[in-house]
Amino acid sequence: MSETLLRHALALSLALFAVGAVGVLLRRNVITVLMCIELMLNAANLALVAFSRSWAAVDGHVMALFVLTVAASEAAVGLAIVIALQRARDTLDVDAFDELRG
Amino acid sequence: MAETILFYALAITAFSAAFAVVLQKSALGSAFALIVVLCSLSAIYGLLGSPILATLQIVIYAGAVMVLFLFVIMLLDVRREKGGGGPRSFVPLALLFAGLLVLQVGAVLVGSELVPQSAPFDGSAKAFARRLFSQDYVYVFEATSVLIVAALAGALALARRRR
Numbered sequence: 001m002s003e004t005l006l007r008h009a010l011a012l013s014l015a016l017f018a019v020g021a022v023g024v025l026l027r028r029n030v031i032t033v034l035m036c037i038e039l040m041l042n043a044a045n046l047a048l049v050a051f052s053r054s055w056a057a058v059d060g061h062v063m064a065l066f067v068l069t070v071a072a073s074e075a076a077v078g079l080a081i082v083i084a085l086q087r088a089r090d091t092l093d094v095d096a097f098d099e100l101r102g
Numbered sequence: 103m104a105e106t107i108l109f110y111a112l113a114i115t116a117f118s119a120a121f122a123v124v125l126q127k128s129a130l131g132s133a134f135a136l137i138v139v140l141c142s143l144s145a146i147y148g149l150l151g152s153p154i155l156a157t158l159q160i161v162i163y164a165g166a167v168m169v170l171f172l173f174v175i176m177l178l179d180v181r182r183e184k185g186g187g188g189p190r191s192f193v194p195l196a197l198l199f200a201g202l203l204v205l206q207v208g209a210v211l212v213g214s215e216l217v218p219q220s221a222p223f224d225g226s227a228k229a230f231a232r233r234l235f236s237q238d239y240v241y242v243f244e245a246t247s248v249l250i251v252a253a254l255a256g257a258l259a260l261a262r263r264r265r
Contacts, residue, residue, distance in 0.1 A: 003216055005109055009150065010216075012113045014207050016120050016139070018200040023124035025196040031129045031175060035136050038167065039123055042143055053150045056221040058233045061152050065234065068162055069246045073253035075167045079174045080260035086178050087263075 009050040017043035030085065030092045034078050041071045109149055116142035129175050133168060140164045151225040 016039060023036030045064045052060020082092070089096050115138065122135035144159035234243060 002106075005106065006216055007211065008109070008113065009146065010211055011208070012117065012146075014204060014211065015117055018204050019117075019120045019124055021203065022196050022200045025199070026193060027124065029129050031171065031178075032123075032126075032132050035123060035129075035132050035171060038163075039120055039136065039139060042140065042163070046143060046146065049147055049150050049152055049155060052152075053223060053225075054216055056223040058225060058229050061155055061225065061230055062234050062239055064155055065158065065230075066242060066246060068158060069250065072162055072167055073249055075170055076253050076257045077260065079170055080257035082174060083178070083261045092178065 006050050006054050010047055013043045013046040013050065015043075016040075016046065028093050028095065030082050030094055030097075031079075033094060034075065034082070037078075038071060038075065041067060041074075105149060109146065112142045112145050112149070116146070130172075133171050133175060136171075137164055137168050140168065151223055152230070153225070154227040154230045 020036045020039035020043060023039065024033055027033050027036060045067050048060040048064045048067065050060075052058060052064075085097060086092055119135045119138035119142065123132045123139065126132040126135055140159060140163045144156045144164070147159060148156040233239065
């Protein structure tokens with residue numbers, strides 16, 4: 001794996017993260033927002049794996065595994081919250097859940 | 103050479119599918135696009151020398167997590183939701199934010215020197231497991247099991263129908 005490829009892997013990670021961030025900001029559907037957060041977590045994972053390769057140490061992979069675990073827990077709890085919100089408000093529009101905005 | 107071509111093909115696939123996740127009108131379309139992103143990333147992990155993460159990515163992400171998403175999408179029947187809704191008032195602001203993020207991190211990326219170590223890299227499942235269960239990470243690993251139990255209990259408590 002050459003340096004150029006590693007650099008481009010990091011660039012891909014940055015691009016995926018930015019696209020995910022725009023999705024989180026712009027989409028109205030709660031489930032799509034959650035999926036965009038998963039996209040951002042995956043971008044972070046790609047950066048970890050690329051750096052791990054660059055350092056020739058396996059620690060980045062271990063970190064990526066922990067990110068994977070946290071992402072799975074987050075998806076489970078997040079989707080449970082989505083179901084509870086849908087029951088309470090009968091909508092999935094994020095703008096309907098803005099009481100905490102203050 | 104084949105490695106290079108494969109990497110760029112996968113990168114382009116992942117990037118365009120990521121755009122599809124954001125631009126798709128329906129949540130179902132976004133979910134399928136996200137599955138394409140996850141599978142391409144899994145192959146990229148393989149190229150970067152980590153077969154174990156490539157496998158876990160498919161099994162946990164494309165398998166368990168996305169099935170959960172699809173299950174909830176089908177359960178809630180989000181098709182009657184007005185998908186993208188009207189364009190939000192801060193579209194230019196969000197794009198500006200993303201542009202600034204890319205510029206800033208990109209500048210760091212271009213300016214930094216990234217020297218791949220010449221030491222042979224062992225990303226096999228064996229090396230991975232040895233590191234994971236070493237003194238450095240074993241407590242973190244145990245903590246994630248507590249996290250998973252907490253998430254399980256939390257999800258059950260949240261999604262339960264109240265009387």
